[in-house]
Amino acid sequence: DVKVTQSSRYLVKRTGEKVFLECVQDMDHENMFWYRQDPGLGLRLIYFSYDVKMKEKGDIPEGYSVSREKKERFSLILESASTNQTSMYLCASGSGQGKTTNEKLFFGSGTQLSVL
Amino acid sequence: GEDVEQSLFLSVREGDSSVINCTYTDSSSTYLYWYKQEPGAGLQLLTYIFSNMDMKQDQRLTVLLNKKDKHLSLRIADTQTGDSAIYFCAEHTGGFKTIFGAGTRLFVKA
Numbered sequence: 001d002v003k004v005t006q007s008s009r010y011l012v013k014r015t016g017e018k019v020f021l022e023c024v025q026d027m028d029h030e031n032m033f034w035y036r037q038d039p040g041l042g043l044r045l046i047y048f049s050y051d052v053k054m055k056e057k058g059d060i061p062e063g064y065s066v067s068r069e070k071k072e073r074f075s076l077i078l079e080s081a082s083t084n085q086t087s088m089y090l091c092a093s094g095s096g097q098g099k100t101t102n103e104k105l106f107f108g109s110g111t112q113l114s115v116l
Numbered sequence: 117g118e119d120v121e122q123s124l125f126l127s128v129r130e131g132d133s134s135v136i137n138c139t140y141t142d143s144s145s146t147y148l149y150w151y152k153q154e155p156g157a158g159l160q161l162l163t164y165i166f167s168n169m170d171m172k173q174d175q176r177l178t179v180l181l182n183k184k185d186k187h188l189s190l191r192i193a194d195t196q197t198g199d200s201a202i203y204f205c206a207e208h209t210g211g212f213k214t215i216f217g218a219g220t221r222l223f224v225k226a
Contacts, residue, residue: 004158031212040124042204042218043159050212058213090158096212102147102166103208107158 002027006091006108013115019078021111023091031094031103032074034058034066036087037110043090049074081115088112120217122205127223134192136220138205141186148181149206150190153219159204162190192222200224 007022025032031050035043035058045058049068063085067075074093078085089111096103122138140148146167151159165172165179165188172179178191192199202219209215 033214035216040218042120043216045213048212056212092158094212094214102164103212103214104149104161104164105151105159105214107160109156109158 002106004091004093004106004108006089006111008111009109011111011113013078013081013113015082015115017078017081017115019081019113019115021076021078021089021091021113023074023076023108024072025074025093025106026072027093027095027106028071029093029095029106030071031096032068033092033094033105034064034074034076035090035092036060037090038087046076081113083115086113086115120205120207120215122203122217122220124218125221125223127225128195130195130197130224130226132195134190134195134199134222134224136190136192136203136205136222138188138190138217139186140188140205140207140215142207142209142215144209147208148179148188149208149214150177150179151204151206151216153202153204155201162203195222195224197224197226 004025033048034046047066065077091108092105094103128134149164150162176193180189205217
């Protein structure tokens, strides 16, 4: 059974802290994504990666960075957490090959981050 | 621009059919998807349809696509309490980007 694992289910951090969210997939997918989910806004793409060490900005990259040192692992970094980054963070890996148009996404269970 | 719109809530009685609607704006979308999110979980792919199809059926699920109106719907037959969840419509426009709607929360009353 395919699996995307996010390291933490709940996380509470203070304003200004550096936060690492980890995601691991076991499907050998090239594409990996970080979304944030807020009520009424759906999912918004923060960053994605289509290969090891490759990264691209999504729609809302400000305040975030990412790291993809190994194919199976994609990390989201909040350099200096702020209260407006309180949200549900969802990692996904995609079955697409390169820029193919059929991208089935497999999601982790999410990390609910609260920044106080 | 790219946008996917869907109503936020739907309430049905157990045993009835549910129809969740979605409109999208990018006429170049070639694949359209329905994802389901149960409480406390990530999204799970339910089904998808290729843009040259009008309909796709998978057990209790029927997807209808009207390309002219850029309208996508998901029908769930014989809706059960276990179908209570948030349903997301999504379009893939090529490249690496999948655009999601805000999600429709389906309530199933016993």
